[in-house]
Amino acid sequence: GAGVSQSPRYKVAKRGQDVALRCDPISGHVSLFWYQQALGQGPEFLTYFQNEAQLDKSGLPSDRFFAERPEGSVSTLKIQRTQQEDSAVYLCASSGDGNTEAFFGQGTRLTVV
């Protein structure tokens, strides 16, 4: 596609529910990043893939957060047993490699009630 696509755009989850957020990067982009943006704050790094390899997951806040990119293209961020503090916008970005411009999707706004 022309840009990074994320789905769903909005997700409301009941506390304790599992959610899966999808990211379709720009075709051919090697690097893929996930960020979490709380209301009124800057994005915070969660994890990074180069092709299918998850090279850095130092930003994942707990073991309830899990990301995968099994074929080196589409990525899924999964949050198990959601908590209210997980409410945020989750941003995905891709780049040709780590040294070129990162293009961001519009994000998924997750609200945990």
Place this chain on the structure above:
Amino acid sequence: GNSVTQMEGPVTLSEEAFLTINCTYTATGYPSLFWYVQYPGEGLQLLLKATKADDKGSNKGFEATYRKETTSFHLEKGSVQVSDSAVYFCALSAYNQGGKLIFGQGTELSVKP
């Protein structure tokens, strides 16, 4: 660790006023520096970047100079327009971190006609 600090908003200006948004950083080595912009209802977009000391990034009338001696990357525009109303994020990418971005908290700019 690496971090970015930018001036708090909101910043409210009249059209054609001069804009400065301050950004300072802490990083080991020589990071690349970025300004991203988020227009209402849209995703993050790269506005400009600089990859080494004394480089000046520029785009759409905005400029920022990489100042190693003051660890700063202040954003300036000589004459703002209503269409510049957005949230601006300063960010850095440290060397050998795969392109992972560390963002400031964002500065909201509102330009009145």
